[in-house]
Amino acid sequence: MELPDPATVEAVLEECRVRGAAAPGLMASLAVAVNQEYAKADTPLQDGDEVALLPPVSGGSRSNGVGV
Amino acid sequence: MLVEIVKTVVATEVIVAGIKDGGDGAVCVFDGIVRDNTRGRKTLHLDYEAYEEMALEQMRGLAAEAVTRFGVRDVALVHRLGRLFVGETSVLIVVASAHRGAAFDACRWLIDTLKKTVPIWKKEQFVDGVVWADGEPFPAEVALHAGDDVEMLG
Secondary structure (H helix, E strand, O other): OOOOOOEEHHHHHHHHHHHOOOOHHHHHHOEEEEOOEEEOOOOEEOOOOOEEEEOOOOOOOOOOOOOO | OEEEEEOOOOOHHHHHHHHOOOOOOEEEEEEEEOOOEEOOEEEEEEEEEEOHHHHHHHHHHHHHHHHHHHOOOEEEEEEEOEEEEOOOEEEEEEEEEOOHHHHHHHHHHHHHHHHHHOOEEEEEEEOOEEEEOOOOOOOOOOOOOOOOOOOOOO
16 A cells, blocks of 8 residues: 555555545554554554554453443 | 454363462363344354454454463463354363452453454344354454443444
């Protein structure tokens, strides 16, 4: 993905919004990892960084809002 | 510390037996298993997927933090991926400690934190449909903006 320099995580999200990559509700719930570590919206990016958009996670054994 | 992501059956008994040491007074085990329903809707199986390298690194961090935060001696943390059926173990947490209080507290903290921060997702196959499980909102430490976990988004 080509981004303006200097690039940030927010620029990636904006590009995804422009492209309609995901529903607005999902976009609002995402966390972002840069090189496999959680990042903030203003985290700067370098060429070659691995950026992952993560929906709310659901590991473990129980569903949201229901007992164990 | 045993921290693993596996694709086959979790060897619960072997892991629990293997962690015990002479100085321990308690081993606390959380065995998270697949339930046969969600909100009364009958479940056939679950499919777990992960951002695997990051998930493993996050799990290693949680296990190490549990030891320092609660003063327990050792932790085993194992999550299974792939298709799991009712009654199978999806996540196993074992905490060994000199005293039970710390073991209980660390075990509870580990499962609660894992469920909110480790990048693993599950798809629920019901008798009458399929859905990706709703995740919990990300806590402020890992959210994009501080305070995201208390805002009402969407």
